[in-house]
Amino acid sequence: MRIHVDAEKCQGHNRCYALAPELFDVDDYGNAVVIGDGTVSPDLVERAKLAVANCPEFAITLSE
Amino acid sequence: MTVYEPPVSIYGPVTDWATDFDHADPAYNRNAHAIWGELRDTCPVAHSDRYGGTWLPVTHETVREIAYDTENFTSRAVVVSTVVPDDPAPIGGAPPITSDPPFHHDARRLLLPPFSPKKIAEWEDEVRILCHSLLDAMEAKIAAGEPVDAALDYAQHIPVNVISRMLGFPLEDDDIFRGFVHDILESINGEPEERIRSFERIDAYLLAQIEDHRANPRDDLTSYLMDVEMYGEKLPDNMVGGVILLLLVAGIDTTWSAIGSSIWHLATHADDRRRLVADPSLMTTAIEEFLRAYAPVTMARLVAKDHDFHGCPMKKDEWVLLPFPAANLDPAEFADADKVLIDRQENRHAAFGLGIHRCLGSNLARLELRVAVEEFIARFPDFELDGTVDDVVWSVGQIRGPRELPVRVPNR
Numbered sequence: 001m002r003i004h005v006d007a008e009k010c011q012g013h014n015r016c017y018a019l020a021p022e023l024f025d026v027d028d029y030g031n032a033v034v035i036g037d038g039t040v041s042p043d044l045v046e047r048a049k050l051a052v053a054n055c056p057e058f059a060i061t062l063s064e
Numbered sequence: 065m066t067v068y069e070p071p072v073s074i075y076g077p078v079t080d081w082a083t084d085f086d087h088a089d090p091a092y093n094r095n096a097h098a099i100w101g102e103l104r105d106t107c108p109v110a111h112s113d114r115y116g117g118t119w120l121p122v123t124h125e126t127v128r129e130i131a132y133d134t135e136n137f138t139s140r141a142v143v144v145s146t147v148v149p150d151d152p153a154p155i156g157g158a159p160p161i162t163s164d165p166p167f168h169h170d171a172r173r174l175l176l177p178p179f180s181p182k183k184i185a186e187w188e189d190e191v192r193i194l195c196h197s198l199l200d201a202m203e204a205k206i207a208a209g210e211p212v213d214a215a216l217d218y219a220q221h222i223p224v225n226v227i228s229r230m231l232g233f234p235l236e237d238d239d240i241f242r243g244f245v246h247d248i249l250e251s252i253n254g255e256p257e258e259r260i261r262s263f264e265r266i267d268a269y270l271l272a273q274i275e276d277h278r279a280n281p282r283d284d285l286t287s288y289l290m291d292v293e294m295y296g297e298k299l300p301d302n303m304v305g306g307v308i309l310l311l312l313v314a315g316i317d318t319t320w321s322a323i324g325s326s327i328w329h330l331a332t333h334a335d336d337r338r339r340l341v342a343d344p345s346l347m348t349t350a351i352e353e354f355l356r357a358y359a360p361v362t363m364a365r366l367v368a369k370d371h372d373f374h375g376c377p378m379k380k381d382e383w384v385l386l387p388f389p390a391a392n393l394d395p396a397e398f399a400d401a402d403k404v405l406i407d408r409q410e411n412r413h414a415a416f417g418l419g420i421h422r423c424l425g426s427n428l429a430r431l432e433l434r435v436a437v438e439e440f441i442a443r444f445p446d447f448e449l450d451g452t453v454d455d456v457v458w459s460v461g462q463i464r465g466p467r468e469l470p471v472r473v474p475n476r
Contacts, residue, residue: 011419014426015352017181028176054411
């Protein structure tokens with residue numbers, strides 16, 4: 001699975017970075033970026049879902 | 065010292081919350097959850113003639129829609145009061161919170177780096193030390209048999225101290241800063257002339273601080289703002305002052321309210337307090353749930369042009385309150401919206417707003433809130449309200465939180 005951040009929607013709430021720092025980093029402006037190519041290892045799928053479920057701006061998606 | 069006397073209203077008491085509401089009536093914040101619940105069922109966008117016309121949407125859908133709509137709603141004024149500032153869009157008097165696109169984006173970019181999560185994380189040890197010293201003082205009062213108050217002795221001191229250090233302002237001026245916050249955010253329905261005089265006092269104080277920093281530059285946010293360039297030029301003093309005003313006002317009683325409300329919850333819900341003390345791994349979800357259930361900040365907009373909003377005839381220059389706390393309690397958006405669940409897993413709360421004006425200081429607010437709650441329950445794992453819920457004094461206006469919160473620490 002892959003995680004994706006929509007940079008147009010992200011407003012820097014940093015919920016994803018707090019919940020899943022293995023999957024997300026933040027830039028100097030506090031906006032979220034995915035680490036690497038966004039591939040989610042099986043042990044981190046639950047964390048990824050948590051990040052999706054807590055983004056106030058609906059900026060994160062998880063795809064097959 | 066209690067500075068939080070309700071202002072003398074030029075409007076008088078509220079007669080009907082759907083048609084004559086006033087968020088500066090002391091009954092509003094005290095009963096906010098019930099008022100929003102009632103309006104959500106009967107009148108999801110309420111209107112009052114006060115303040116020259118004010119709208120109050122209370123559903124997540126309508127609050128969200130307005131937050132995202134920078135065409136029909138301007139941020140040039142964000143505190144509903146008897147005085148509409150004459151600072152024009154798109155800059156406004158306290159950028160970037162009072163700014164609209166496209167200026168907003170560029171002004172905000174100047175401020176985002178010092179408030180990014182990684183920069184803010186560097187403050188954790190200082191916040192913890194500050195909390196320890198406040199708790200030491202509370203323990204000394206308890207030992208002497210004196211009453212203690214989690215708002216007056218604890219919550220109100222934390223954010224003002226941190227933002228004063230960041231700005232390089234005198235720490236001993238904390239009463240002055242809380243006075244500014246009171247003048248701007250609570251004294252909103254008094255005589256306009258008095259409000260204008262208080263703005264002049266604040267401007268004079270800020271300009272004196274800017275002059276002091278010009279004479280003695282140092283490594284703080286004020287010097288940074290005086291040095292930084294936008295469009296190839298340094299910011300004029302009045303803009304530096306406006307940004308500082310935003311940081312000072314938005315950085316003080318918002319987080320103080322969030323800390324106070326969280327402690328209020330733990331003082332009135334012993335099961336949650338015991339559970340959190342026993343299992344600190346719940347802290348992350350508990351803090352987010354306190355932010356959802358007791359979000360302190362209602363923002364505001366001015367209607368930018370006449371238009372119809374969900375059947376409401378909105379007129380240019382009318383106020384619109386944006387109660388993110390009410391949106392957070394909307395059952396259409398949150399399961400068990402009226403229950404505080406400290407292990408809530410899915411929590412897209414809007415405590416820090418939605419859209420381009422997401423609270424600039426949210427990372428700092430979260431840090432202060434988490435450390436303040438962690439340290440409070442570590443020192444006082446067992447505490448309760450001293451008296452009844454009627455002994456708690458709530459703020460008035462757009463920022464909601466306890467201003468007096470007497471607590472009792474048993475068996476000490």
